[in-house]
Amino acid sequence: MNTLCYEVKSEIFKYIKNPISLALVNRTWYTVFRDPHVRSEWFLSKYGRAHALFHAIRLGRNFLTLDVIKCLIAKKAIVSRYFVQRLLSQCGNEILFELGNTLNIKHEDDEDIKKLNFSQKNHWGYDLSVNVLKYILEEAIKLYGTEIYMNGNDFELLHFLTASFLSSERIRDNMEQIKDLILNNKFIPFPPSTNSSKHEHPRSDGYENIHQLNILAHVIVLYPDLVKLWKQIGYHEICKDTNCLVIRGVYSLSFPHNTDPHNRVRPDENAIFERLKTFIDLGFKLDYKAMRAVIYLFRDRISEVDQIVFKSFSLFCDDKSLVRFIFMRYCSKFRFKDGVVRSS
Structure with missing residues (x-):
């Protein structure tokens, strides 16, 4: 019965407009909210495979975890080359600098990258966690190779x-x-x-x-x-x-x-x-x-x-x-x- 109740609540969760408010109701709903599979289903149900990743990035690191992004991609959320190009161009400079050595991303001026551009705060992709960005780029490289780093988009x-x-x-x-x-x-x-x-x-x-x-x-x-x-x-x-x-x-x-x-x-x-x-x-x-x-x-x-x-x-x-x-x-x-x- 408990399993059935959880499954029903997971299904209900997919159609909630604001899931964070539901998570505050009680501990049971909070547990459902924390489930990366449930969150990924919510994104896919609400935004579709084409725009799920865009909105996941938009909601930020408090909603998008590494497990959630893994579930989204496993459930066939579309990772377009354009999505990755825009993500690299708009996410915060701190993230790119931290990620640079790991994925061999080249920048024209590393000293500029070291400086935090405060004007970018609250921009789309700005507060993305490094491990999530790293995973997205690794998956994108599997699909498109290093062409994701091409100039322009x-x-x-x-x-x-x-x-x-x-x-x-x-x-x-x-x-x-x-x-x-x-x-x-x-x-x-x-x-x-x-x-x-x-x-x-x-x-x-x-x-x-x-x-x-x-x-x-x-x-x-x-x-x-x-x-x-x-x-x-x-x-x-x-x-x-x-x-x-x-x-x-x-x-x-x-x-x-x-x-x-x-x-x-x-x-x-x-x-x-x-x-x-x-x-x-x-x-x-x-x-x-x-x-x-x-x-x-x-x-x-x-x-x-x-x-x-x-x-x-x-x-x-x-x-x-x-x-x-x-x-x-x-x-x-x-x-x-x-x-x-x-x-x-």
Whole structure:
């Protein structure tokens, strides 16, 4: 019975929003909280295999122990090369200096590394214990060799492989390298933050910078089949993480801003439906946030596109009252032009 009770409590623990508060209830729950297998299951259940390690590092050494990280990796939490690159670039200098001789990590100036950079306190990865970092690096070296110490990171490499005035052609030309980046090096961007007001790069809290996510979304809009590669390696959150940016990108390409308005060919709602359906079938959603993002995209020229956008929303959204509500709430802010109110 005691074993059964513990197993039930372990299962309950996986779905608790704040496990630390539960650990303070009594000694039994505290024992469950201390179990590294239970903690690792909590991370995987809450954040998925793709982002479990990111959030484990974010919660710090009081939550992430060596046994927990061992359990996470044993349970197939994804150790991407990008994750390790970011970890090495953002964890505290004290940790890197202590680890340097052990793993033969080279630094340009050891004297600078010896100095504690107090401005990094509370940054993502700053208070990681040395034994946890050492274990992560050892596992990463088994997977990727010493390439984890390369200059730059895999997000910058993706940008290099896809950035061009003729991005679609560049993506096709570099497709084998992009596939290698995703399938073999497990490139997975860090999750987006709910606080998009920070524009620092890299963000001190570890979350992916909005500029980086825009680069990723642009690549997906141009080559949506890449989503299948990310899902193939276990990154099933790709649609959720980039949903608004991708949906907005589809509409942005449908109504380019820098073309001659007299020679511009406007798609109708059916053409947009066909374009958008490709992404909806992959798992993207035309939800409230996405529709709002599209309207804000066209805030300076809403009177030019509002009818087509409204009709395209209606083709996908069964709740027509929601579509009308969004247009009434947000479009009314942008319909004033030259002192004239333009109706939809």
